[in-house]
């Protein structure tokens with residue numbers, strides 16, 4: 001396992017919610033972060049059908065273009081009764097001609113469960129796959145999941161994406177209602193991050 005020894009890391013994401021969460025997670029290690037967007041890098045097409053495949057595309061592209069180590073996050077929601085959908089297509093379900101609309105994506109998810117008369121609780125999990133890539137082509141990959149159930153209507157203004165319809169196991173609040181510090185402690189991203197820290201930053 002390769003250690004991260006620098007003091008500057010590119011966050012290979014254009015997603016503001018992820019950027020906020022990832023910056024908060026690495027800053028305690030004295031690492032300064034710059035986003036791929038701040039460097040003017042375009043978003044590469046995510047052409048793989050696995051989280052790890054797409055995480056690799058994003059991290060290697062940013063590392064190669066910037067000459068710095070780069071960290072990407074490929075994540076998504078997997079709904080049991082929908083055979084794991086939307087999965088790697090989680091962001092795509094929010095696409096509209098005017099940009100991403102997660103209220104619509106959540107409505108679509110719930111409508112499919114209603115059509116299928118899926119029994120309650122409607123189990124789901126979030127997955128996060130992190131890829132830390134270096135400009136020489138080396139990478140390390142880490143995964144994290146958090147399980148829970150979906151609820152309707154969506155609740156809460158915190159977080160991003162599908163947070164307002166997801167209640168993690170052991171809680172009565174959605175990720176959208178949860179204090180962000182608490183979400184950072186126990187989310188799929190936190191689980192993957194703990195592994196990254198242990199493997200590369202510890």
Ligand code: IMP
Pocket residue numbers: 015046073074075076077088090091102126159160161162163175187189
């Ligand atoms: P991608 O990794 O950029 O392909 O997009 C993953 C999508 O999954 C995001 O756009 C979010 O909608 C969703 N997602 C990932 N992590 C979270 C989370 O922590 N809360 C809510 N939605 C998430």
